[in-house]
Amino acid sequence: MAEQELHFTDEELNEIEKIKAKFPTAKAATLRVLWVAQKKYGHVEPEVQALVAKTLDLPESHVHGVASFYTQYYKEEMGKFVLDVCTCLSCQLCGGYDVLHQIEDRLGIKAGETTDDGLFSVQEVECLGACGYAPMVQITNGVYANNLTEEKVDKLLENLKNGKMPEFESMVMRQNEKRIKAATE
Amino acid sequence: MVEDWKSYEPLLIPDIPNLHKIDVYEDNGGYEAFRTVLGDQDKWSRKNVTEEVKAANIRGRGGAGFNCGLKWSFMPEPDDRPRYLACNGDESEPGTFKDRNIFEFNPHLFIEGALIAAYAMSIDTIYVYVRGEYIDWVNKFEEAVEEAYEKGYIGNNILDSDFSVDLHTTYGAGAYICGEETGMLESLEGKRGYPRVKPPFPAQKGLWGNPTTINNIETLANVPLVINNGAEWYQSIGVEGHTGPVLYGISGHVNKPGVYEYPAGMPVMDLINDVAGGIRGGKKLKALIPGGASTPILRADQLEGVSMDSNSLREAGSMMGTAGMVVMDEDTDMVDLLWRITHFFHHESCGQCTPCRDGTGWLEKVMVKIKNGNGEIKDLDLLLDMTTMMEGRTICALADAAAWPVRHTITRFRDEFEARCKKSVHAVA
Ligand SMILES: Cc1cc2nc3c(=O)[nH]c(=O)nc-3n(C[C@H](O)[C@H](O)[C@H](O)COP(=O)(O)O)c2cc1C
Ligand code: SF4
Ligand code: FES
Numbered sequence: 001m002a003e004q005e006l007h008f009t010d011e012e013l014n015e016i017e018k019i020k021a022k023f024p025t026a027k028a029a030t031l032r033v034l035w036v037a038q039k040k041y042g043h044v045e046p047e048v049q050a051l052v053a054k055t056l057d058l059p060e061s062h063v064h065g066v067a068s069f070y071t072q073y074y075k076e077e078m079g080k081f082v083l084d085v086c087t088c089l090s091c092q093l094c095g096g097y098d099v100l101h102q103i104e105d106r107l108g109i110k111a112g113e114t115t116d117d118g119l120f121s122v123q124e125v126e127c128l129g130a131c132g133y134a135p136m137v138q139i140t141n142g143v144y145a146n147n148l149t150e151e152k153v154d155k156l157l158e159n160l161k162n163g164k165m166p167e168f169e170s171m172v173m174r175q176n177e178k179r180i181k182a183a184t185e
Numbered sequence: 186m187v188e189d190w191k192s193y194e195p196l197l198i199p200d201i202p203n204l205h206k207i208d209v210y211e212d213n214g215g216y217e218a219f220r221t222v223l224g225d226q227d228k229w230s231r232k233n234v235t236e237e238v239k240a241a242n243i244r245g246r247g248g249a250g251f252n253c254g255l256k257w258s259f260m261p262e263p264d265d266r267p268r269y270l271a272c273n274g275d276e277s278e279p280g281t282f283k284d285r286n287i288f289e290f291n292p293h294l295f296i297e298g299a300l301i302a303a304y305a306m307s308i309d310t311i312y313v314y315v316r317g318e319y320i321d322w323v324n325k326f327e328e329a330v331e332e333a334y335e336k337g338y339i340g341n342n343i344l345d346s347d348f349s350v351d352l353h354t355t356y357g358a359g360a361y362i363c364g365e366e367t368g369m370l371e372s373l374e375g376k377r378g379y380p381r382v383k384p385p386f387p388a389q390k391g392l393w394g395n396p397t398t399i400n401n402i403e404t405l406a407n408v409p410l411v412i413n414n415g416a417e418w419y420q421s422i423g424v425e426g427h428t429g430p431v432l433y434g435i436s437g438h439v440n441k442p443g444v445y446e447y448p449a450g451m452p453v454m455d456l457i458n459d460v461a462g463g464i465r466g467g468k469k470l471k472a473l474i475p476g477g478a479s480t481p482i483l484r485a486d487q488l489e490g491v492s493m494d495s496n497s498l499r500e501a502g503s504m505m506g507t508a509g510m511v512v513m514d515e516d517t518d519m520v521d522l523l524w525r526i527t528h529f530f531h532h533e534s535c536g537q538c539t540p541c542r543d544g545t546g547w548l549e550k551v552m553v554k555i556k557n558g559n560g561e562i563k564d565l566d567l568l569l570d571m572t573t574m575m576e577g578r579t580i581c582a583l584a585d586a587a588a589w590p591v592r593h594t595i596t597r598f599r600d601e602f603e604a605r606c607k608k609s610v611h612a613v614a
Contacts, residue, residue, distance in 0.1 A: 070358035
């Protein structure tokens with residue numbers, strides 16, 4: 001990381017105050033402030049953890065304990081797009097490993113690695129709550145790409161290379177015909 | 186009544202476009218239950234609300250199936266301490282993807298249920314804890330919360346009554362264990378999600394040591410239905426012992442996977458064949474995990490006449506869990522399947538208890554060995570022994586949840602496991 005002292009802007013501090021106001025203790029804000037920090041710096045390496053600790057007036061050991069416990073925090077710098085491939089139960093049954101291997105193959109890296117150009121990281125993850133739309137991938141802790149096929153995975157990678165993120169996909173219950181109609185009109 | 190399920194109209198997520206908007210929700214009778222309660226506090230005293238919900242027997246939809254109103258009645262009498270409702274939207278049990286539908290399509294029904302729960306238990310602060318991966322759903326849900334604040338359903342002196350409550354939404358950062366109720370409380374307090382030793386139970390000492398009740402999102406979404414229509418009406422949906430609407434999440438090898446809303450107690454085979462369109466590619470059904478990864482797997486031949494309710498599933502040798510049904514076709518490799526499940530629980534064990542931390546690790550290690558063809562028959566018995574050593578000996582139920590699938594998948598598909606072992610033993614010939 002760069003030498004310069006890390007800090008939050010006034011706007012970020014404002015956001016942090018709003019988060020703190022939700023809870024009776026500053027400690028309770030730890031997870032959320034780590035999120036604010038990760039959004040800014042792209043990871044929560046030790047320097048970033050120290051900033052969070054200082055901002056909330058908490059021991060660094062506490063913040064480190066939290067940062068290292070939760071899988072969504074990036075403990076090191078990651079690619080611009082982090083592909084979280086679900087290979088858990090339903091996704092395993094529906095080809096989650098095929099998706100993982102295809103992505104590994106196309107990008108020339110293995111799960112846990114980042115491409116040399118810093119564009120992509122790939123990770124294998126546990127159930128993301130999209131089991132009925134398997135196999136699926138979550139991109140950088142954000143949008144879900146559902147019901148993947150070989151073609152869809154290639155298209156996704158191509159779009160991401162061109163800086164185009166997929167959009168949020170609403171999964172209407174199949175029973176709800178009026179809703180489906182309204183959503184497609 | 187379940188026989189006429191084909192004519193069932195969804196109640197939790199009805200077919201009304203834009204229901205997530207508060208105006209549409211109100212136009213369709215939304216917040217009527219909450220208004221009724223606050224408007225006639227003699228008829229709807231806190232005790233009466235709790236009694237009605239208890240009589241309805243809404244069985245907790247987070248996995249344990251506990252009577253919702255009965256749980257509410259465990260809260261101590263109000264004193265000068267703050268009181269909390271912690272709503273569990275962690276939804277991380279593999280095979281489960283239902284609560285996100287409530288956040289997306291009918292958030293106000295859940296908010297209304299949470300508000301009624303808060304009233305009934307004299308609660309002043311509601312937290313809604315959502316898994317961090319659901320950030321898009323958190324953002325959608327927060328819009329609904331804002332609307333409810335603007336309309337005066339949340340805040341001080343709600344609808345000119347003496348009742349005040351706040352609702353805060355927050356989210357985690359990836360950890361299955363934060364779905365365990367006391368793990369969630371720790372996470373809400375800004376710590377690692379280490380489950381707590383019980384007793385004391387959350388009703389006595391929950392968030393920051395204060396009285397707290399924890400309910401699942403879908404559980405609370407049932408509450409307005411009970412207030413509007415009465416416990417008796419609610420009891421008429423579903424089957425004896427398990428009533429009300431259920432969001433069934435069907436995934437795996439079916440033609441039409443997805444979330445479907447039907448009464449509790451639906452015939453399993455109707456759900457698989459009629460609702461979810463049968464097995465993909467015209468293949469045969471091999472097995473079903475009925476309610477998320479930790480519920481014991483059932484072979485196709487064990488499913489005849491079984492329905493999705495706690496009694497029927499218990500008789501069949503499994504559990505209702507989250508009603509996240511994972512369907513497997515005849516080509517499914519049970520050894521691979523079980524190995525991946527053991528990997529999940531090992532990955533998600535928080536590590537506080539030795540039988541769980543080491544047990545889940547060993548289950549996975551031995552399964553890797555078997556999967557790779559290096560297993561011996563005696564490893565199967567070792568695995569079964571380990572499950573007994575893990576069960577009921579830990580702080581939370583994750584260790585049990587890890588042990589059950591191992592025990593039942595091996596005993597119910599023993600041939601397949603033995604075949605994989607034997608092959609390795611004689612492979613050198
Ligand atoms: C390891 C583990 C994970 C759990 N995960 C969840 C979860 O993601 N969501 C949930 O609502 N309940 C989960 N539960 C169940 C909760 O502990 C708790 O019983 C439930 O939230 C209570 O709400 P209910 O009575 O309304 O179902 C989990 C339990 C265990 C042991
Ligand atoms: S049983 Fe496992 S997950 Fe639960 S507290 Fe113990 S170590 Fe943690
Ligand atoms: S198993 Fe992949 S999203 Fe649930």
